[in-house]
Amino acid sequence: MSVTIKDVAKAAGVSTATVSRVLNNSNLISPKTAEKVRNVMHELGYFPNNIARSFAHQSTYIVALVVNIDDATAFNNPFFYQIQYGIEKYICPRGYYLMIVNENTLNLNGTAFSKLFFEKRVDGLILPVSLLRKNLVKKMEEQKFPFVIIGEPENSYDINWVDINNKMAGEISTTHLLNNKYKRIAFVSGNLKDIFNKNRLDGYLTALKKHGLQPEPELIKERGFSKEDGYSIMTDFLELKNPPDGIVFTDNIVAFGALSAIKDQGLNVPGDIGIVSFDNYPVAELSDPKMTTVDIDLFDLGIQAATMLLKEIQLPSATKQQSLLSVQLIKRGTSERN
């Protein structure tokens, strides 16, 4: 069918071993042989067959990013996409390719994503912490299955994981408001059962403490994903006897709703109330005033995860790493009193 290494060997008058060595830039090939072989390759239009190469090495040089997403709209969230880009950017120049697998579509066949590894479809996996299960960890460790988790696990396993520093995020956002003379800071997050929300709250509490402030339960809300949620939460806040004058939102969209509620009450941001939100999506530029956000570098998160994974693949015995990435506050209009 197509040109193989044997054709090249015959045409160049050498053995297939020699051709293979030229292909792999082995340093025990004489320069003139190498050149001759390379010329023949070029003449014949030879491309090494990667499948055969994989077969001989018993590895695919592919890593999979497993995601668990149910519907297309969730994909609007740039979260995974940025991570994906970081991973790709790191592994590609190192000879690896990235495969994307949605756990849900995979499960349609009644298969599990761990088959990806057992069937040798991939050399390693990167998975979100939400997919982590105790027995899965056991199985993966038994099989010396290279993998990296994105997100801090609930239980402390000795496995590779990366996450952003959520506690730091909670702390710097709260501190920023306090430093800008906002006195009563509220905190609005998603479900506090999720460890990342718990950590963010923890950071908030730490910041209060450092400023000698007591947390007040009425200022800590644990719901809200939509603009409407944000509106109603903010309305509730403003009806308090002693309403907050600064709010940390862990979600952009919710913060947008709150902004509307504040305006509708005739109050001004940042004059009367200061707001900080999370996730520096382009959305942050769209509010009026523009939103101060915690910038989470998901691209870097991807790079870190990929770095860990390739290390694990190449040195399976290396010690496991856990890594928390710094976050940064992007100061915009919603949080600074002039």
Next chain:
Amino acid sequence: MSVTIKDVAKAAGVSTATVSRVLNNSNLISPKTAEKVRNVMHELGYFPNNIARSFAHQSTYIVALVVNIDDATAFNNPFFYQIQYGIEKYICPRGYYLMIVNENTLNLNGTAFSKLFFEKRVDGLILPVSLLRKNLVKKMEEQKFPFVIIGEPENSYDINWVDINNKMAGEISTTHLLNNKYKRIAFVSGNLKDIFNKNRLDGYLTALKKHGLQPEPELIKERGFSKEDGYSIMTDFLELKNPPDGIVFTDNIVAFGALSAIKDQGLNVPGDIGIVSFDNYPVAELSDPKMTTVDIDLFDLGIQAATMLLKEIQLPSATKQQSLLSVQLIKRGTSERN
């Protein structure tokens, strides 16, 4: 090392051919043999080695989505992600996996993405029209290289491509404004050298014509990507002797800027001015009032592209398809006078 088909064959007292047939659900295996073999597989914890299987078939059952993105921020655009999700959703239940390749990182090695196919890393490619080159098309056709283009090509090749119906998008958005008693409709797009913008403009012009209106050059603007661009374009519009009272923006972000400009002039949306924008991103819900947008179903676009590609892979001789997907208008607050 791990359990192979030979181990299974030996343990079950059959030949490897039989095991292979069981594996592939061949119908010339007796039920009891099949069951016996399956039991042995289960006992031994056998997983078929996909690399070997690929080797025997000389195909990877992987398709690549090639993107050309320069920096992480571009990945904030959910465009590719939704397409990607559609592709994955379609191919995974059909036994294929999705590989993501960023052309730019690939080029770092001095390699071209076409090598993905020549080296048999993938069975087919999906690429954005921006990567299409004349000599590439020639090469791919010679090699019977299965591929599908996302986006309508400039030149009319006999190749597989899918795109959304941009002309329709331009037309329905303009018509919608006209039907809502806006009289002078402006059109703001990106670079008109891009065929999709050209088609959108074409739709706009068609809608005007159907309403017996003449296009006016001062109402057609061809720049703008940022909120600031939108603000300045809108300001210019409002300074015209005869300003528009309806505007079609082909970009959400630009429309946000325009919205600010309108408010700053003390005018009201949708009372004084109507706005329609493109791309039904979550962003559309964030403006006040919420943005009427053309909903582009990128998920479906992915499905269509994947469908074409698998057909091409399985029946290389099939005729090439070109497909334009309908778009839909999501009516929200920016475009309907009460």
Next chain:
DNA sequence: TTTTAAAATGTAAACGGTTGCATAAACGGT
């Protein structure tokens, strides 16, 4: 019971590289 066809299974050659080991060539030093 024999004959014939159909169904089930086995045999062994492919698929295209890689690599340990053996061998040959080249080189430098005496």
Next chain:
DNA sequence: ACCGTTTATGCAACCGTTTACATTTTAAAA
């Protein structure tokens, strides 16, 4: 010219499936 060492190349087994073809078994028909 000879030896020892380094460098370059060849040989051939191997990676784990699939599948064309050959063979055996089973079932049905005569």
